[in-house]
Amino acid sequence: MGLKLIKIKNLEEKMKGIYSALLISFDENGNLDEKGTRNIVRYNIDEMKVDGLYVGGSTGENFMISTEMKKRIFEIVKDEAKDDVKLIAQVGSINLYEAVELGKYATELGYDSLSAVTPFYYKFDFEEIKNYYMTIVNETNNNMIIYSIPFLTGVNMNVEQFGELLCHDKIIGIKFTAGDFYLLERVRKAFPHKLIYAGFDEMLLPAVALGVDGAIGSTYNVTGKIAREVFDATKAGDLVTARERQTYLNDIIEAILGNGLYQTIKEILKLKGVDAIGYCRLPMKKLSTKKIEAAKEIGRNFL
Numbered sequence: 029m030g031l032k033l034i035k036i037k038n039l040e041e042k043m044k045g046i047y048s049a050l051l052i053s054f055d056e057n058g059n060l061d062e063k064g065t066r067n068i069v070r071y072n073i074d075e076m077k078v079d080g081l082y083v084g085g086s087t088g089e090n091f092m093i094s095t096e097m098k099k100r101i102f103e104i105v106k107d108e109a110k111d112d113v114k115l116i117a118q119v120g121s122i123n124l125y126e127a128v129e130l131g132k133y134a135t136e137l138g139y140d141s142l143s144a145v146t147p148f149y150y151k152f153d154f155e156e157i158k159n160y161y162m163t164i165v166n167e168t169n170n171n172m173i174i175y176s177i178p179f180l181t182g183v184n185m186n187v188e189q190f191g192e193l194l195c196h197d198k199i200i201g202i203k204f205t206a207g208d209f210y211l212l213e214r215v216r217k218a219f220p221h222k223l224i225y226a227g228f229d230e231m232l233l234p235a236v237a238l239g240v241d242g243a244i245g246s247t248y249n250v251t252g253k254i255a256r257e258v259f260d261a262t263k264a265g266d267l268v269t270a271r272e273r274q275t276y277l278n279d280i281i282e283a284i285l286g287n288g289l290y291q292t293i294k295e296i297l298k299l300k301g302v303d304a305i306g307y308c309r310l311p312m313k314k315l316s317t318k319k320i321e322a323a324k325e326i327g328r329n330f331l
């Protein structure tokens with residue numbers, strides 16, 4: 029094996045596993061609750077036993093906050109997590125200058141890899157998308173994980189296009205948040221040494237069956253241990269256990285989605301004793317008193 033391949037394989041080994049897409053605590057006026065956010069970080073590491081944190085994702089309400097606040101979040105999460113777990117900083121933005129600035133910032137803080145959502149809103153063509161990733165990688169010299177989430181961005185890439193990005197050494201993987209398992213399998217086969225993370229928690233089992241290296245999800249902030257059971261059982265070929273655990277996980281996810289995704293997970297964290305304020309940023313709404321009660325009920329019943 030060539031030296032380069034060994035290096036890539038070592039990195040891939042280290043970055044595998046279950047990552048929470050980190051929730052951030054905000055107060056009622058949308059200010060960052062730093063102490064609460066630190067407590068969520070600790071809960072993920074100490075109680076959910078995750079292998080890593082994905083910071084600044086959809087779950088981090090990242091697209092609704094200022095550059096300065098994004099930087100502060102990267103800073104306090106690194107300060108709290110230290111080197112306990114792997115850290116991925118999602119820096120993607122349709123303002124490429126912001127993405128580069130954040131990428132440099134997170135790289136200096138010591139984040140293990142960057143990730144960037146495919147640029148969205150305008151219909152960027154593939155040449156533009158490729159230029160976006162190459163710019164971030166070249167300016168930061170950090171690793172990059174492509175964040176593909178077509179149901180929110182409208183950006184669909186095919187195997188050839190993923191391949192054009194993944195052939196770059198620094199582009200180490202994909203966070204694949206889609207239900208297109210044919211595409212997932214084709215990418216897996218074409219790039220056996222790249223990292224693929226499953227993005228939909230409710231479809232973890234089939235993604236692991238197809239050979240993903242890890243998973244990044246919002247619900248793992250509170251279901252991390254169940255996710256690991258699904259992951260391990262599927263890998264071990266124990267499909268009876270894997271399905272039973274995925275079904276249990278999906279009962280929880282269905283209830284959470286029905287009550288308000290991020291708001292409900294934040295309420296469950298509080299129920300679990302995590303001292304965080306736990307509002308979401310506008311325009312995301314507050315839970316009604318009834319829904320707060322329902323969120324607690326989900327936590328009490330399942331977790």
Ligand SMILES: CC(=O)N[C@H](C=O)[C@@H](O)[C@H](O)[C@H](O)CO
Binds near residue numbers: 177227229244289
């Ligand atoms: C938009 C969003 O939050 N996506 C997450 C990951 O990509 C998932 O973890 C989902 O939240 C989860 O699978 C529930 O649908």
Ligand SMILES: CC(=O)C(=O)O
Binds near residue numbers: 050084085
């Ligand atoms: C993985 C996910 O939920 C996120 O982007 O935050």
